[in-house]
Amino acid sequence: MARCARFLVQALLQSSALTSTHHHSVQMSKLIGIMTMSVDGFVADREGRVGEVMRWYMASGDTELQTGGDDPMTLRMSEASAKHFRELTADLGAVLTGRRTFDTAGGWGGNHAWGPAFVLTHQVPAGWPRPHSSVSFVTDGLASAVRQAKAAAAGKSVGVHGADTIQQLLNAGLLDELALDVAAVILGAGVRLFDNLTGAPAEWGTPTVVAGVGVTHLRYGVRSRGEREAV
Ligand SMILES: NC(=O)c1ccc[n+]([C@@H]2O[C@H](COP(=O)([O-])OP(=O)(O)OC[C@H]3O[C@@H](n4cnc5c(N)ncnc54)[C@H](OP(=O)(O)O)[C@@H]3O)[C@@H](O)[C@H]2O)c1
Numbered sequence: 001m002a003r004c005a006r007f008l009v010q011a012l013l014q015s016s017a018l019t020s021t022h023h024h025s026v027q028m029s030k031l032i033g034i035m036t037m038s039v040d041g042f043v044a045d046r047e048g049r050v051g052e053v054m055r056w057y058m059a060s061g062d063t064e065l066q067t068g069g070d071d072p073m074t075l076r077m078s079e080a081s082a083k084h085f086r087e088l089t090a091d092l093g094a095v096l097t098g099r100r101t102f103d104t105a106g107g108w109g110g111n112h113a114w115g116p117a118f119v120l121t122h123q124v125p126a127g128w129p130r131p132h133s134s135v136s137f138v139t140d141g142l143a144s145a146v147r148q149a150k151a152a153a154a155g156k157s158v159g160v161h162g163a164d165t166i167q168q169l170l171n172a173g174l175l176d177e178l179a180l181d182v183a184a185v186i187l188g189a190g191v192r193l194f195d196n197l198t199g200a201p202a203e204w205g206t207p208t209v210v211a212g213v214g215v216t217h218l219r220y221g222v223r224s225r226g227e228r229e230a231v
Helices: 002-019 023-028 055-059 079-090 099-104 106-110 142-153 163-171 225-230
Strands: 031-038 042-044 063-066 074-077 092-098 117-120 135-138 157-161 177-183 208-211 215-221
Touching: 031 142, 031 163, 055 074, 055 177, 063 079, 074 079, 079 092, 079 208, 079 215, 092 099, 092 142, 092 163, 099 106, 099 117, 106 135, 117 142, 135 142, 142 157, 142 163, 157 163
Parallel strands: 031 157, 031 177, 092 117, 092 157, 117 135
Antiparallel strands: 031 042, 063 074, 177 215, 208 215
């Protein structure tokens, strides 16, 4: 059943890629899940707060980074983390998130630092979309969101935020890469990243590893079950 759904999504994406005027960029663009997770597997606490798990962003060294966007932040991290973060984000041309990430982030002030943002939701929030904002809402499903975000990224990668959203992409075999920042903290409870998975067990091979301070950055090439079966 999950397999059928995955092939259906892939078929939809392929057919739209063929008719898209951005044919080339749609094919080139990668989907990269980018999440910080506690050692025990949570990306936020029970109330959805990320202060503890994301502490490395704000206070793990002296190297300053400006995020940009309409709600800019000054990040302070180790040189190793800053290099990793700069390289990862320089490759991004658009963002795909779920509605809860959008809500928690207050809509990023209207413009996300990584480029045009596509927010999966069942209902467009009141007051949105806004003028001078590059945040759009997608109410017609995952495949549509992926297609729109890839087209907007114009050949660069799409950064994906949100546990539920990443789970759906993993289950549909659509995620290309997972950039996982493992924060040296135990939360005990909260929003779990690897929940509701239909394709497990999965072997992703050896990640690249960057050691930060209180955080370890792992980048996995994600292989779908179809690709694993073909090996
Ligand atoms: N640690 C990190 O790096 C990090 C990064 C980003 C966010 N976060 C945290 O993670 C939490 C958010 O993640 P999450 O897993 O709870 O949620 P999420 O993926 O951000 O959003 C899930 C919501 O998006 C909408 N949605 C998802 N798929 C959809 C689809 N196919 N069609 C229509 N609507 C769809 C639904 O909302 P509706 O039904 O309401 O429309 C769903 O409840 C927040 O607490 C945030 O602070 C952590």
